[in-house]
Amino acid sequence: MYSIISYLLLMVPFSVLFNLPIFFVILKKKYLTVPYGITVAAILGISLFVIYPFFWVVLCVFFFSSSMLSRMKAKDKSNTTIDFAKGSVKRDAMQVIANGFIPLLFAFGYVLFELLPKIVESDTILHNPNNPLFIGVFVAFSVHTADTWATEIGILSKKPPRLVTNLRRIVDPGTSGGITLNGCLASIFGGVLIGIVYFFAIVISFPPIAINRQIIIILFLIIVGGFSGSILDSIEGATIQGIYYCNHCKKETETNPHKRCGNKTTLYRGNRLINNDFVNLSSALLVTCFISLLISII
């Protein structure tokens, strides 16, 4: 027990110290809603840092790259994003949960099944970069990064999107389930970025002996996981997500009432209970569980 107490005494103040400037930037740039968005993000940031600082690094990479892409050409996008469930410029508590809960779940799982048994056995905190739950944290962030990048870059595409469940059908920009080539490429790059963070995490925090052939496979799975998660997100958007129709604007929207005009909308496909946050969360959960299972058997 001695090691865990000394670890917490060291890491909690460190975590607060590292997170403070980050939250200062978030507040200044108005990336999150106050007080709920920022409070949930603080819990997430501090917990991930204490468990393993690179989990926190990957959170920051996801969050800041996504927030910056959201701000990119925000004016050009506003005509499309107003029909989305959430304006993508300022994120609220539910969005933080939708994008942070699965990584945190896997991080807690990693503590429970990898770190705690070792502490009980030998009173040491030893990380294991090959643990499927450890890798799951990166896979989950890869899904969220890939998905957000695909959305933010996809909206700017000059070519109209096609429906993921029927690629011959061209749909309006912003339609749930619509995909573009640019969006797909962006989602791959998002996954690659998270793969790079994983690679640096391993190189910096583990002895060279830990770097082996398996890392290449894991990097590949992090990228594939991100891409397939963003595709699954689109499939859910095209099938089960509740999508409404505004009779006033003659437009499809994710919200009821319609944010653009304030009028009531009618459910026109999908399920009322399944919103954008549910889609984000469930696609990350499914893909991360699948990849982690795959890693545990290879």
Ligand SMILES: [Zn+2]
């Ligand atoms: Zn309307």
